[in-house]
Amino acid sequence: MKNDIQNKPINRVDGRAKVTGAAKYFAEIEVPGMTHCVMVTSTITRGSITSIDTKQAERAPGVLAVLTHLNMPAIPGWAADNSKPSSGGEKLRLLGSDKILFNGQPIALVIADTLERAQYAATLVKTIYKKEAHKTDLAKHKTEVHMPSRLGDYSRGDANAHSTAPVTLKADYVIPIEVHNPMELHGVLALWDGEDKVTVWTKTQGVKDTQETITAAFKLEEKNVQVHSEFVGGGFGMGLRTWPQDIVVIAAAKKLKRPVKLVMTRQQMFTMVGYRPYTLQHISMGATADGKLSGMYHEAIGETASYEDFTEATVRMTRFMYACPNVTTKYRIVPLDRGVPIWMRGPGEATGAFALESAIDEMAYKVNMDPVEFRILNFAETDPERNKPFSSNHLKEAYQLGAEKIGWFKRNRQPRSMKEGDWLVGYGMSTGVFGAYRGGSTCRAQLNGDGSLVLQSATADIGPGTGTAMVQIAHEVTGLPIEKIRFELGDSSLPPSGSQGGSATVSTVGSAVYDVCTALKEMMAAKGLSFENGAVKGNIKDVLAADGKPYLEVTKESKGGAEQQKYSMYSFSIHFTEVHVHPGTGVVRVKRVVTVADSGRIVSPKTAASQMIGGVTGGIGMALTEEAIIDHRYGRFVNNNLADYHVPVSADVPHIETIFIDKPDPIINPMGSKGMGEIALIGFSAAVANAVYHATGKRIRELPITPDKILAV
């Protein structure tokens, strides 16, 4: 790629389809004979079903079936797997037994000819339970930890250095449960063709992964399982697996010999498709009087389900972010009577960065240094965890650019020193980091006689604009105009790609696009064709006629090489923000944001900026508004709707200035592009908390920073 030239910002290739409604999401798909499924869910948190009376529901108009653990067909692949969860609990087999493992667990599927009839009949199912004592409160059960098999303890140097240093700091941090809450609800539509062939439309971040799960669950042949997810209305991680309710609905469709559609309710989005786990963290940090970090200890305890371990890299950042000789990290999980968590944008790193970057800010003040200068002083030139060079790292430049843009060095560093009217003014900043990955992906290119190019790969677009970025890469390699290139995704019959997660799509699938376009050029050269001035040079129609083909086709598998092992590869973000805090009402407003991303070469400047804006918006939610609350006496959520679970609205989000370093990473892939989906959010909550400290002189270590917390301290 022409690495010296910055890419042009272009509009989303699917933008028009999305705003005109031409883009169809799974819930909008209709097939002949379609039926509707509504789930009845448990109202207790732990125990078993004594009796479940479905007679009235079965007799209700339009009802085709009510399936419970008493009459649900066995899922062949589930029966085959009798491994035990390492949490010591038992595996979740929805509708497979009378056991209740969490509140809101599906206990019956009501299937009717219309959605309204299914909804009504669902209210007629009567259940009697045998309750058992439950645990849903991590804070209360934090000592009942369990060591996950992944992410073991880490230590380098002197494990006590953090507390024996001249300047020390100890602090505890709390992150509440956060729920992804994409606008689009989750669900599935299953259409069987006989006993061994099924087509599924669903919301997933990986059609191949969903295909694999369904193939295994029903013991089918892969080619007989077709998964569609062409458009996804936001995922943020909740679509990174195929959930058990999807499988039982597919099983119901098989049993009924009718297509069945399930669209979950917003309430069900809180209990069945994962969440960011409630996490407790402790940091102990030591530094010399002149501001060199001498020791860090970072411990995190997260929640998981009784039936499955969920782990995330909460404490990873502390190991490599700063040049500190002595670092110890510990990560534990507590099995609770809850649905299992799943990665949520900037998964564990966002949780960990809140603690680490808050503590770093606090330490900077302790040693009387500017937080930016403190970070630069402790900058790690090479990765101290793996002892490898970074493939690229432009943090120092990023600190400088962001600081200049927001006027960082013009502020009065003294806490509670700045005011605008009655409002206290504060500036805060933080660093975010996430691994830069490149996985394996296969892409097919078809060059048509009219000079248009179709690219295909079974990846997803959960919103970042995957198609747009891929078209832009193909445009760069071939020189064909954007309008002549189409990228197809979200269909399991296309050449395989991994799920869209871990900020790896541009790197992974983009490399396949790059490689297949390069291969196409080679193939063309052999046939006397080439791309010139945005068009095919040579007589492609004759070539196609001679070959007897409708198009020239190349398929290319692409993955990283051995050189990747020699480097530590990360994307970085620096967030700067100005907040206003009202001392009387405790209201916090984010007034300005400057976010700098070091994520290699920017392939698609416009969608990349949107990505940063979206991530910062999620970060504002994490910092100020988002929290899913459980009444632990009952184990039930008490704000499971979009009126009471507060995602930021437009009025909460100021203009967000995005700056890209836009320098290619020489190692990671042919484009030199690192990921950016996660770094957009990671660290932002700490920048806000640090700004609140600067504004008020008070450290708030529990998110979200709502007015009551400002007034309490």
Added chain:
Amino acid sequence: MNQFTYTRVSTKDTAIAALAKDKTAMFLAGGTNLIDLMKSGVTSPERLVDINALPLATIEETKTGLRIGALAKNSVVAEDKLILKHFPLLSQALSAGASPQLRNMATVGGNMMQRTRCHYFYDLALPCNKRQPGRGCGALGGFNRMHAIFGTSELCIAVHPSDMCVALTALDATVLIAGPKGERTIPFGEFHRLPGTTPEKDNTLQRGELIMAVDIPFNKLADHAHYLKVRDRASYAFALVSVGAALDISGGNIREARLAMGGVAHKPWRLTEAEAVLKGQPATEDTFRKAAEAAMKGARSFGGNDFKLTLAPNTIVEALKTASGRV
């Protein structure tokens, strides 16, 4: 949601007759609250009587004030020129409520009749005396961050969620009601009630009665009015605490004051004692602080809402500061 029949009526009398005929029938206005309650199974009318065709959507000037029809949409009232001129407090309060889409549907009558947002009320699996008398109050020992600090009872600590009603209480409005026995009026402040031993009753409207209109008498408070709503996000959230303040100030002295709070009680909470403290005093922060102190007499919190004991008086002071022009 249960199955129900739907009837559309176009006169007051057919509306009232429809409810008299059918014990489970309910009026449907904008539907923004009722439909949600039906979806969650809290309310299950077997008949919906759609009153949107009644000629009750106008805003008219009368000899003594403005009359707002019960079916006037929240967004229309908020932007109405007469309302903006005479009662900016009402416009501000309405604009602080819900979202533009909701305000375009919500009506004045429906807004008055909207039910609490207490989660225990909405979740059939959890106890609530308001939904099911005798079942217990989930909020008392549970999640009560949003809940009342005034006028609570052992049976219920829910709040009335309306912003509009806070302004109407402060503005001394009157409600015009029609029922099987004819028409009657009731002061706005007596429309909603405290939970006491019957928390299932939100207000004093009798079954089968129809809200026709709200009358607001003219006043001299338009120049110094401010509605301040403190909430968890900048828009589209219910009030933690809100304050409607309107002052008649002359030569730096307060001639008359009106003050009401939202998010603190089972009804919009008029602060008459605080108004008395303000009356005749200089419009200074010191006066405002004294009024806020008077307003907080008898406040009581339940754990999650302890912060309201600090937030409420502070919000009163801020609202008064802005209303008086001393920002």
